[in-house]
Amino acid sequence: MRVLDRYVSREVTAAVAFALVAFLALFAFFDLIGELPQVGRGGYELQHAFLYVAMGLPGYVYDLMPIAALIGTIYALAQLAARSEFTIMRASGLSTGRAGWMLAKVGIVFVLFTFLFGEVIAPASSEMGERLKLQAQGSTVSKEFRTGLWTKDVIRQDGVDGEPIGSRFLNVADVTPDGQLQGVKMYEFDRDFHLTAVVTADRADYRNNNTWRLANVTETVFPHNATDVTAVVTTRKLNARDLVSEITPDILSVLFADPDRMSAYGLATYTRHLAENKQTTERYEIAFWKKLFYPLAVLVMMALALPFAYLHFRAGGVSLKIFIGIMIGVSFQLLNSLFSHLGLLNTWPPLATAVLPSATFLLVAIAALLWVQKH
Template sequence: MKVLDRYVAAEIVGAVLFALIAFLALFAFFDLINELPQIGRGNYQLQHAFLYVAMGLPGYVYDLMPIAALIGTIYALAQLGARSEFTIMRASGLSTAMAGWMLAKVGIVFVLVTFLFGEFIAPASSEMAERWKLQAQGSNLSQQFRSGLWTKDLIRENGLHGNPIGSRFLNVKTVSADGQLQGVKLYEFDRDFHLTAVVSAKHADYKGDNTWRLADVTETTFSTNIPDLSARVATTNAASRDLVSEITPDILSVLFADPDRMSAYGLATYTKHLAENNQNTDRYEIAFWKKLIYPLAVLVMMALALPFAYLHFRAGGVSLKIFIGIMIGVSFQLLNSLFSHLGLLNTWPAFATAVLPSATFLLIAIGALLWVQKH
């Protein structure tokens, strides 16, 4: 069986890699076409566009792996069936359960590769590509609001780990490609939401350990426990000041990032930050569970491919099976995206929203296997 396992695994791996490379080439071509109108902005040239597209490919590897696994497995099994090899395997005692376990062992490798790309490689390459592109174009990160970027954190007694004593709203005019904050304003409130201070800074640089170095600082404090009304408002100026905050460059980058391109760790960190500040977390919770469950869709797609090994079409052959596989893969992607939006609109549990598409197709795969065994 070990020889047979290695033979089938080699056939499947080769077919899956071929399908994946074909998809990557197609998506890279479309992305390059999309980048052509931006060539000439700043120092952004054709070679920069090629590099930007290449740095986006790990994200496509993560997105396309289940479909590539489905089509590649269908092709490999169809070829084995066309050469009567699968029939000989069945006649030699290969049961459906044994064939399923044979595919599962190959699928586990693809699951690990998908998780590796989704958790480590794709998020890093996507963020690097966006920053590098902005630097080449001489642009800054900014939101589509005239008031700039807004975010919120808690003010604690001992920096990061004490009891909350108030809240802070951060407004940033622009965020440069290297992570520097420009045009910074802080609005600090006590626990009763009384304004206690307004801080303005020309720019801020992150120094690590949740510490920002503010430059050219103007601070206005408001006190309610001073009898003299004229002394309740005080303004001071300083060349620099350190600010300890829960907000880090990673959290700020989330505001510009697509949740589907973030790592599970980044999503968990940002979801915790939102929850602590009483903000809605539904979108990021759904993205977090999708990030954990999506790699397992590779196993579901390979389970869907197994029934094709038992089917013998009178016409069409391998090409018809591959076409059906493509339709199934597209349907899965559409359903996966649809459930994300439905779950967000209807406030479904995040785990259920993420797992339902894969569970639905797994039931279809089990039903198809039962049907082909009976017929």
């Protein structure tokens, strides 16, 4: 059986790799066509467009892996069936459960491969690609916001781990591709939402450990007791000042990133930040659970491919099976995207929203396997 396992694994892996490369080439071509109108703007040249498209490919690997696994597995099993090899395997005692376990062992490798790209490679490459494009075009991240970037922060007594003593609203005119903030304005409030200070700075550079270095600072402090007529508003100017904040470059980058391109760790961090600031988190919670469960869709798709080895068509053979597989893969992607939007609109539990599409197709796969066993 080990020889049979290696043979089937090799056939399935080769077919899945071929399907994945074919999809990547197709999507890369369309992306490159979409980038060509922007070539020549600023310093954005053709080589930058090629690099930008290449850096987006890891994200497509993550998105397309379940479909590639489905089509590649269908093709490999259909070829085995067309050459009567699968029939000989069944005659030699290969049960449906044993065939499913052979595919599952290959599928586990694909799941780990998909998780690696979704959690590590794709988020980093997507961020590098966006940074490369912005630097080449000479633009900034927050260019499309008319009033700049707005975000909310919690002011704590001792760094970022102390007791909350107020809140801070941060406005940034521009965020450069290297993470520098330009045109910074901060409005600080106490627990009762009384304005306590207004701080402006020309720029802010991140110094690690949740610390920003503000340059050319103007700080206006308001009295805590607004009814005290003797209290005065004080203003001072500083060349530099450190600001301890929960806001980090990673959190700021989330505001411009597609949640589906973020890592699970980044989504969890930003969701926690939103929850602490009493902001809605549903969109990022759904993306977080999808990030955890989406790689398992590879196993579901391979389970859906197994019944095709038992089906015999009089005409059309392999091509008909592949066409059906493509339709199933497209349906899965559409249902997965549809449930994300429906869950957000109807405030469904994020975990259920992320799991339901895969669970639905898993039930279909089980039903199909039971049907082919009976017939």
